[in-house]
Amino acid sequence: MSANVQRLAPATMPDAKAAAEVFALPTPATRPGSWSKTLASIAANVVPPLVVVALILVIWQILCATPGASLPAPSQVWAEAGELIVSPFFDYGQGDIGLGLRVLISLQRVAIGFGIAALVGVTVGAVIGQSIWAMRGLDPIFQILRTVPPLAWLPLSLAAFMDSAPSAIFVIFITSVWPVIINTAVGVRNIPQDYRNVARILQLNQVEFFFKIMIPAAAPYIFTGLRIGVGLSWLAIVAAEMLTGGVGIGFFIWDAWNSSRLSDIIVALVYIGVVGFILDRLVAAVGAFVTRGTTAN
């Protein structure tokens, strides 16, 4: 039992850590009260990245400003794709829409795919975590499946659904469901025996046990899984949209590449990065809110 958990945990945790490290900004420890302190802490967190961004832009400008450069310099990006930056929500009809709108369309798909993955993942993970034999039998299979890259699922899913829209959603689902299952199962395995005894003495039924003990007790693990999952979803949607078409941000990049609009691609990359960062932070924040008090026991 414990051997299994130990094998599972390190396999999933590095992902979470890596994701956290890549995007991690020190969260300001804001205390109500002194305004100047709050301002100082905001400045301490915002100024360094701004300085770095400015430096990068300058270096990039110097490197790409030469006439024969293969990539556009920042000044050129601004000239060619400035509208994409300043007005995210324009709509000129015939699919010519701002990147903000495209992101929203992609997010819609992610919401469906990842929503299903979260529901299925938590339920399946909870059932598996309850049974040591299910865990032993399924864990190796999940460990293998979770390493399959999102796009590798696409042909199969196109063949199965014969339509690009559900295929893209399926790819998101199948990419993001594994970390949710695995982490939920580990969380359920780690529920202290005392909590189970409390439930037994109160004669809680399966449903009551699931909602009142299992989910809250495993919540920190579940949110680790969800956080990894949402990151994977965002990776998957962009890749899937490049191949399935539509009006999402992924297809926009593919389309821009086909018409050699490199500046547009660069702007789209920034959008994708920022949205991915926000998604990660959002899930982390929800997790921190929901599990407050649970972890420190």
Next chain:
Amino acid sequence: MTYLRIENVDKQFDRAGQRSEVLKDVSLDIARGEVISIIGHSGCGKSTLLNLIAGLTEVSSGGIQLEGREVNGPGPERAVVFQNHSLLPWLTVYENVNLAVAKVFGKTKTGSERHDWIMQNLDLVQMSHAKDKRPTEISGGMKQRVGIARALAMQPKILLLDEPFGALDALTRAHLQDAVMDIQKRLGSTMIMITHDVDEAVLLSDRIVMMTNGPSARIGEVLPVPLERPRNRIELAGDRTYLKCREAVLKFLYERHRFVEAA
């Protein structure tokens, strides 16, 4: 007369093909309203015995009856106070007690009756002031009080306490012992309490059950404590009966059933 009857109970654990016999031929009759302490060296099988009574584990042979009915499985009529409180950390003090009350009285009491019952039990352990705090925000002694309130709120026929004050400092422990004695006097609860503290056993119990060392632990001796209630720890400190009881327990534990491995 007999309320809880433990009859020729054996308990073995089978683990990895190896059988270990923990309890051998344990019999004990307990009357309604009685307070029993179980004392014995660490690892002898005290928790195992309590879990058998709670129904959390099954007897290997023999039987346990409460009011003439066979115990087979856990239930709120045999509430347990665990050593490490085992409050659910994501619920407030009030919600922790409510979890039990909603389950046990969900059908028989109205919402406002249940609220009153929760507050009444929190009052009993003097914890109503912290009803909206989470377990992480209160001290160890307070957590244990809430654990007791949760158990009492199930209105159990018998209250089972597994080293309830073992993790507390001496002062807090004394406060809680007084609280338990007070509650027992008011409610007339039947209680079985595991302890490794000789003074606690003598102060609180009507009878002290002393267990021999494992494996195959038995009940070595049952010592009645003929002290009037209410008991006052300061008055008793020099009381002859108190001291004799104390001496009897100490002799059992440290002369006749010395814990060799601990030496």
